[in-house]
Amino acid sequence: AQSVTQPDIHITVSEGASLELRCNYSYGATPYLFWYVQSPGQGLQLLLKYFSGDTLVQGIKGFEAEFKRSQSSFNLRKPSVHWSDAAEYFCAAGKGYQKVTFGTGTKLQVIP
Amino acid sequence: NAGVTQTPKFQVLKTGQSMTLQCAQDMNHNSMYWYRQDPGMGLRLIYYSASEGTTDKGEVPNGYNVSRLNKREFSLRLESAAPSQTSVYFCASTGGDRGTDTQYFGPGTRLTVL
Numbered sequence: 001a002q003s004v005t006q007p008d009i010h011i012t013v014s015e016g017a018s019l020e021l022r023c024n025y026s027y028g029a030t031p032y033l034f035w036y037v038q039s040p041g042q043g044l045q046l047l048l049k050y051f052s053g054d055t056l057v058q059g060i061k062g063f064e065a066e067f068k069r070s071q072s073s074f075n076l077r078k079p080s081v082h083w084s085d086a087a088e089y090f091c092a093a094g095k096g097y098q099k100v101t102f103g104t105g106t107k108l109q110v111i112p
Numbered sequence: 113n114a115g116v117t118q119t120p121k122f123q124v125l126k127t128g129q130s131m132t133l134q135c136a137q138d139m140n141h142n143s144m145y146w147y148r149q150d151p152g153m154g155l156r157l158i159y160y161s162a163s164e165g166t167t168d169k170g171e172v173p174n175g176y177n178v179s180r181l182n183k184r185e186f187s188l189r190l191e192s193a194a195p196s197q198t199s200v201y202f203c204a205s206t207g208g209d210r211g212t213d214t215q216y217f218g219p220g221t222r223l224t225v226l
Contacts, residue, residue: 004154032212041219041220042219042220043116043202043204043217043218043219043220044155044202044204044217045217046214046215046216049212049214051212090154090155092154092155097143097145097160097204097206097215098143098145098157098160098162098168098170100157101154102153102154102155102156103154104152104153104154105154
């Protein structure tokens with residue numbers, strides 16, 4: 001069965017520090033991979049997606065993610081976190097949106 | 113251009129009552145989706161519609177029905193609400209369904225079933 005694991009439930013970083021959110025997937029073949037952000041009381045917003053090609057993917061709001069096939073990982077990174085990045089982040093994997101499996105999310109807290 | 117809109121924003125039902133959650137998009141998208149989000153879990157797909165006139169079950173369809181009224185609108189109906197259906201419901205849309213298009217989400221409907 002497909003699964004997506006986000007091992008960190010909560011992460012706290014200082015404003016201006018770098019960020020890496022971890023995501024591992026279990027899937028029969030290389031799936032499409034997604035990162036979403038959800039601000040409190042809001043719907044999800046797609047940050048970036050990978051479906052083929054360059055394994056380093058650039059997204060919106062200064063985020064990037066790297067696909068590593070050997071590690072079945074798709075970690076999200078940002079070089080310098082802003083207070084407005086505080087939110088919950090979801091990794092997802094699947095072959096098409098109707099087959100996507102979501103991770104359980106990582107809540108990011110940003111301290112001044 | 114409002115994107116994806118959902119009504120209502122909040123709803124409280126008693127067990128056994130019925131209701132319909134409305135969703136509309138103004139991006140001329142072919143595919144629309146209904147998800148539920150529960151604490152400590154990611155989103156789970158309830159139903160989706162790849163195009164006007166078609167609907168298919170997702171991961172957790174039991175207790176729900178859907179209607180793709182036209183290209184813009186995709187409604188979710190709870191015929192006899194149960195406490196297990198207390199959740200936040202999100203509608204989403206994409207131009208296609210393969211995962212290569214950007215998916216847009218509505219703001220959600222918070223439903224409580226007593």
